[in-house]
Amino acid sequence: MSDTTDSLTVRLGERSYPIHFGGDLAGIARADVEAFARAGRSMAVITDGNLARAQAPVLKVLFGDTPMFELAPGEETKSLGEFGRVLDFMAAQRLDRTSVLVAAGGGVIGDLAGFAAAAYQRGIDFVQVPTTLLAMVDSSVGGKTGLNLKAGKNLVGAFHQPRAVYIATDMLATLPPREFAAGMAEVIKYGMLADASLFAQLESSPLTASSPPLASVIRRCCEIKARIVEADERELAREGGRALLNLGHTFGHAIEQVTGYGAYLHGEAVAIGLAAAARLSEKLGNISGGDTARVERVVAAHALPVRLRESLPLDALMTAMARDKKVRSGTLRFVVLNSIGDSATRSDVPGALVEETWREVGAV
Numbered sequence: 001m002s003d004t005t006d007s008l009t010v011r012l013g014e015r016s017y018p019i020h021f022g023g024d025l026a027g028i029a030r031a032d033v034e035a036f037a038r039a040g041r042s043m044a045v046i047t048d049g050n051l052a053r054a055q056a057p058v059l060k061v062l063f064g065d066t067p068m069f070e071l072a073p074g075e076e077t078k079s080l081g082e083f084g085r086v087l088d089f090m091a092a093q094r095l096d097r098t099s100v101l102v103a104a105g106g107g108v109i110g111d112l113a114g115f116a117a118a119a120y121q122r123g124i125d126f127v128q129v130p131t132t133l134l135a136m137v138d139s140s141v142g143g144k145t146g147l148n149l150k151a152g153k154n155l156v157g158a159f160h161q162p163r164a165v166y167i168a169t170d171m172l173a174t175l176p177p178r179e180f181a182a183g184m185a186e187v188i189k190y191g192m193l194a195d196a197s198l199f200a201q202l203e204s205s206p207l208t209a210s211s212p213p214l215a216s217v218i219r220r221c222c223e224i225k226a227r228i229v230e231a232d233e234r235e236l237a238r239e240g241g242r243a244l245l246n247l248g249h250t251f252g253h254a255i256e257q258v259t260g261y262g263a264y265l266h267g268e269a270v271a272i273g274l275a276a277a278a279r280l281s282e283k284l285g286n287i288s289g290g291d292t293a294r295v296e297r298v299v300a301a302h303a304l305p306v307r308l309r310e311s312l313p314l315d316a317l318m319t320a321m322a323r324d325k326k327v328r329s330g331t332l333r334f335v336v337l338n339s340i341g342d343s344a345t346r347s348d349v350p351g352a353l354v355e356e357t358w359r360e361v362g363a364v
């Protein structure tokens with residue numbers, strides 16, 4: 001199922017789009033940006049302050065004087081208030097239904113700008129320029145856009161596929177190590193849920209920002225995600241399907257919500273969630289204690305936590321979990337491992353096992 005060119009296609013009928021891979025951003029995106037201009041389509045770029053500073057020359061070369069809106073960096077930006085400011089900016093720029101919005105940044109910018117593109121004038125085109133490892137391997141692909149409410153993570157949003165994704169690995173040169181590690185949580189997730197050999201590769205040699213296999217690992221994650229999204233774009237499958245991409249997230253999102261978004265990076269919360277999902281899978285008799293230990297070792301080897309840094313209240317975490325979007329008729333579906341590299345959803349997980357798992361990762 002491997003595509004052999006430097007791009008792969010997410011096949012979704014009329015919503016299909018390419019993911020372009022390369023080192024240099026202008027090299028992979030310039031032709032499209034020029035084509036939008038030739039077609040008379042106005043553009044605007046949404047980004048954040050860190051990226052605008054760190055990659056100013058690259059953004060200037062590609063986007064020239066295209067209007068650019070800089071948001072404050074961080075998870076707190078994925079809010080209704082900032083969403084309104086982006087829409088006001090789009091209106092002030094007189095974007096119309098032929099315009100193209102560019103989301104240049106990490107998952108926060110991609111999710112928020114993507115949702116603004118979905119909502120503005122009932123939906124305009126947008127493209128993803130992911131600049132964090134996490135956004136390259138996960139958030140820029142698949143069309144989940146949205147923002148957080150105080151009550152829960154990603155509670156508001158829309159499925160709105162980008163028209164194209166441009167993954168330029170040179171952008172990672174300025175990414176802080178803690179953010180690189182956060183992206184590795186999603187990479188490990190892909191190995192755990194669908195690719196035992198990817199997991200074994202990470203096990204035998206932890207991936208770093210300068211590892212030669214980095215580009216091929218990013219591509220592999222996109223390929224896994226593309227195939228899952230193609231089969232279940234809107235996460236409607238009763239079992240398995242797109243919900244599998246939520247491995248570790250039922251725990252992770254609860255940690256993010258209870259700590260007020262920002263104390264833990266999304267990837268850090270997901271890392272603890274992956275350890276918790278392995279523990280839960282072991283309690284259900286699906287995997288061995290040895291497998292759980294393998295998961296924890298790989299997570300820790302990539303500078304990620306497997307336990308809460310400070311204890312958090314169990315009841316608040318359980319309440320947050322109950323608002324998970326995988327709840328159906330009051331029952332929460334968990335993503336569990338059948339083995340490393342194979343996952344499934346389960347709706348029959350006893351609450352006592354979930355509580356026991358939380359306690360083992362540091363809840364009280």
Ligand SMILES: NC(=O)c1ccc[n+]([C@@H]2O[C@H](COP(=O)([O-])OP(=O)(O)OC[C@H]3O[C@@H](n4cnc5c(N)ncnc54)[C@H](O)[C@@H]3O)[C@@H](O)[C@H]2O)c1
Pocket residue numbers: 048049050051054055073074075078105106107108109111131132133134135138139140141142143144145154171172173174175176179182183266267
């Ligand atoms: N839509 C999806 O399918 C999906 C998937 C996974 C995660 N997410 C969401 O993504 C978000 C997390 O994304 P993230 O981890 O990319 O965080 P982020 O967007 O906050 O970016 C991380 C930090 O890196 C900085 N940064 C970005 N690119 C940089 C670069 N090249 N050089 C220097 N600094 C740079 C940013 O300013 C920010 O401070 C969460 O809100 C999560 O819920 C969405």
Ligand SMILES: O=C(O)C(=O)C[C@@H](O)[C@H](O)[C@H](O)COP(=O)(O)O
Pocket residue numbers: 138142144153154186242243245246249325
């Ligand atoms: O694309 C998906 O589907 C995912 O679940 C990918 C996750 O890594 C991502 O964090 C996503 O935003 C979670 O979605 P949610 O529906 O659980 O809010």
Ligand SMILES: [Zn+2]
Pocket residue numbers: 138186249266270
């Ligand atoms: Zn995620």
